[in-house]
Amino acid sequence: MNTSLRNLTIKSFHDGLVKKKFSALEIAKEFFKRIASTNEDIGAYLSLNEERALSDAEALDFAIGEGEKIGLLAGVPLAIKDNILIKGLPATAASKILEHYRASYDASVITKLKNERAVFLGKTNMDEFAMGSSTENSAFKIAKNPHDRTRVPGGSSGGSAVAVASNLAVAALGSDTFGSIREPSSFCGVVGLKPTYGAVSRSGLIAMASSMDQIGPITKTVEDAAILFRAIAGKDRLDATSVETESENFENAHQDELRSLTIGLPEEYFVGGLSKEVSSEIDQVIEKFKALKFVFKKISLPHTKYAIPTYYLSMPAEVSSNLARFDGIRYARNLKLSAEGGSASGGKTENLKLEEIYLKQRGAGFGPEVKRRIILGTFVLSSGYYDAYYEKAQRARALIKQDFDEAFADVDVILSPVAPTPAFKIGEKIDDPLAMYLSDVFTGPTNLAGLPAISIPTKPSSMLAPKELPVGFQLIGKHFREADILGLGQLYEEIK
């Protein structure tokens, strides 16, 4: 078989499968071979699903041989972020506290993809509990940027972005709470979509900040992102915040309505702090859209500078509640410790014993950034500080959303950078939490406002100069208008 995994997209995989250029099993085997030789160094996967993936692929090939009609995602080898549950497989969220955990049910997105007969290659590396912007907070291994292995792939969905960028999967799922799909996509030169809050079910996603978390696709092309998004979107009775999205043909970029969209440029996103590389790339993107006769308008999102403090007050509060369930008993870091605690005999100290289990298991099971956020969240929710911090942030969040509401009265789509810089060096920001937080300054506001946004490489990886790092641009759409940003993204991909 001479099929290169390099340019294999969901679309080209499907075409090849239907035309019998290859079988699903052959491709799956080829991926595992490649993973075996490269994953140890690049750190994309935390665990593999080889046995089941191969048998699923084989079963699909058999069904095709029997004449069964298949959908676009049938047999497509996917990488899944390790905070999304696949029944029977590990779901560590890159945390030691979940080292021994095996998922007892499928996330709703996984159920949908199983119905499409997609193939899951494995679970990908990430920042612990999705907390971070570089994947350096993984408790298990460092992930490296395929374009320069001394640099981070971004985070927190770093492993998923690396898997797609280095051809260790055709496409992947990530999750995005403040930029965790889009920033690594920008750093690795792939496409990443953060859907509207509520567009995709969160059931079976290990919760970080529930009011902002969304699952979304990381792919090689915008068309693939559209295909994968359509497969996972929709109302789910297991997530009360999910909503039915209009069933649109996201893959069709040739709609006249697209041409009439007005694009907004937020002045607050094009000021100090933006690196020269990013700035000149974004200018070229704007020029290309202008050449297509798109109308641009300057807009203002005046509360942008409050987005990071607002997030770092709201999110830890949700984190401290969501991570309380990791009690060190049901989810044990040290199984022996739990068992010993459980075997303690009677007496007055027993109350303490239980508390000791919590303290020790959680103390040893969570990494520094997770602890920082739990403590900060406990602080902002505590009596006396709640109004000053947590409620203040909730009000600021309303103002940030209002900015977007007002801007979207004038424009249909907003164009901006994804991150202020290309990928930074491994170790560069890990000791400075605030510097790390600033990586999310352009992506985070859309999570606070619940809007859909996509990161698209400014140019294909094949057109990067030697040593040049990939950069992504961001398109932000109105609520539930994924069709607009996916459509514009596909138009862009066609012109370059």
Next chain:
Amino acid sequence: MFIDTIETKMASPITKETIQHLAKLARLELTPNEEKQMLADLSKILAYFDELQTLDTSRVRPMTGGTTLKNVFREDTAAGETNRGAGVNAFPESKDGFLKIPPVFSAEGGSLPGRQAGASGEETT
């Protein structure tokens, strides 16, 4: 002074004792080194939140969801299949499908002696 309105409470920066208290509330065991680091990091992060102070938020209502959510109603009917029991295999110790833990209350409080008194929690809670 982080926020003007509650100056008295906020005037003193976060202390080592605050960190220790919060860690206890959050059920996190911290080493002395971790406490020191946490104090340094949190003081810096909280100072960064000063920026919000300058913002007038009196005319908006707090936003708690990702979008402006509305109540969703449905018929209160049994949904059939649940996942009950699926997590039991992962428990370090279990009895009759319940998680076994050390007693929550002391024996003097009237509960049964020994580990049998372990308050059982359903795995789904």
